[in-house]
Amino acid sequence: MANRNWTRWIHASVANYLKAVCDTESIVSLVEGIEDRDDTFNNAIDSVEIRVNGPYMSNPSNGYYVARVFVNLLVKSNMGGEQKNKYQLDTNLGIMHEALDQPINIYKCGPDTGGVDDGTHIGCMKVLDESKLGVRVIHFSQIDQTDRVKQAMVATAYEIELQENA
Amino acid sequence: MIRSVIYNLKRQYGGPIDIYNFLGSTVDLKTGVSTSEKELSQIKRAVILPARAMRNFVQSISKISADKQFVYGGTYDRRTRMFLVDRLDAPDLDLTIDDWIVYDGKKYEIKHFDEFEFNSLWVIVGHAIVGDVPEQIFPVAGEDRLELEGLAQEDPFGDRP
Numbered sequence: 001m002a003n004r005n006w007t008r009w010i011h012a013s014v015a016n017y018l019k020a021v022c023d024t025e026s027i028v029s030l031v032e033g034i035e036d037r038d039d040t041f042n043n044a045i046d047s048v049e050i051r052v053n054g055p056y057m058s059n060p061s062n063g064y065y066v067a068r069v070f071v072n073l074l075v076k077s078n079m080g081g082e083q084k085n086k087y088q089l090d091t092n093l094g095i096m097h098e099a100l101d102q103p104i105n106i107y108k109c110g111p112d113t114g115g116v117d118d119g120t121h122i123g124c125m126k127v128l129d130e131s132k133l134g135v136r137v138i139h140f141s142q143i144d145q146t147d148r149v150k151q152a153m154v155a156t157a158y159e160i161e162l163q164e165n166a
Numbered sequence: 167m168i169r170s171v172i173y174n175l176k177r178q179y180g181g182p183i184d185i186y187n188f189l190g191s192t193v194d195l196k197t198g199v200s201t202s203e204k205e206l207s208q209i210k211r212a213v214i215l216p217a218r219a220m221r222n223f224v225q226s227i228s229k230i231s232a233d234k235q236f237v238y239g240g241t242y243d244r245r246t247r248m249f250l251v252d253r254l255d256a257p258d259l260d261l262t263i264d265d266w267i268v269y270d271g272k273k274y275e276i277k278h279f280d281e282f283e284f285n286s287l288w289v290i291v292g293h294a295i296v297g298d299v300p301e302q303i304f305p306v307a308g309e310d311r312l313e314l315e316g317l318a319q320e321d322p323f324g325d326r327p
Contacts (some may be wrong), residue, residue: 005250014244020177029178032239033194037241041244042242042297043296043297044297045297045298045299049239049240051239074239074240076242076296078295078298079203079301080298080299080301081200081299081301082200082202083301084299085197085199086193086198086199086200087196087198088198141222143240144222144224146275146276146277146293147222147242147244147275147295148275148293149242149295151224151240165238
């Protein structure tokens with residue numbers, strides 16, 4: 001039987017990892033659905049929204065599960081004027097691309113109300129490359145005919161193997 | 167009639183705005199550094215109507231096709247405001263859709279504008295994106311005042327002490 005905590009552990013571990021990357025690089029970020037949009041985020045000229053979908057589970061054999069997790073980062077950049085480098089969006093996309101293009105550790109993260117979230121390492125998600133797409137960077141360019149806002153997405157899929165008793 | 171309405175509106179809702187004409191820009195594709203040319207027209211008293219602040223969300227087909235699980239997000243905040251400019255206040259200004267307005271330190275990209283007949287009025291609707299830097303031009307004016315001062319070096323008539 002699937003572990004009821006896997007979804008939380010995966011979501012929290014991915015969010016925590018990517019948030020740390022954004023903080024280190026001084027990019028304003030928001031974990032969608034978890035964090036509130038505050039003035040810092042709304043006023044940011046450049047920002048990243050972190051989204052996690054999944055896990056999509058399969059159960060190839062007894063007690064052994066394979067989870068697929070989709071991570072999707074929406075990167076926003078106001079186009080600005082002369083003071084802003086025109087490649088700032090690409091710079092941020094490159095940072096997020098690098099962050100996604102490596103294994104992500106999954107820990108038992110959570111409020112620990114049930115005594116199960118002790119921070120133990122349970123596995124490692126690796127980029128799922130079966131579609132030969134790997135980490136994808138997709139530009140939407142200016143998204144409105146008047147508003148000078150550019151958006152792009154960095155997306156990838158991961159796979160992690162889990163044991164029932166993990 | 168229109169002239170008296172504009173006058174009354176300017177008295178009640180009047181304030182200074184800067185209109186920037188976009189003249190062109192170039193980008194160094196190796197470095198991403200851009201240079202742009204713009205021209206400033208200062209309007210001492212334009213009619214500034216209230217702003218509507220809202221959160222905007224653009225869901226394009228490219229975004230959906232990139233990730234079908236994309237439901238919501240990527241929002242940004244903007245203010246929409248209407249400006250009325252008496253054309254007598256800027257007789258040489260040739261407004262285009264690429265221009266922008268700076269009011270109260272915020273940059274309003276022109277969404278659309280109406281040009282009234284007989285050179286009477288522009289009605290401009292602009293969008294300000296929260297967080298945008300207006301990159302303003304601040305004209306600096308210098309002024310010298312010559313203090314008039316009488317100093318008699320020599321009395322040509324020789325009859326003064």
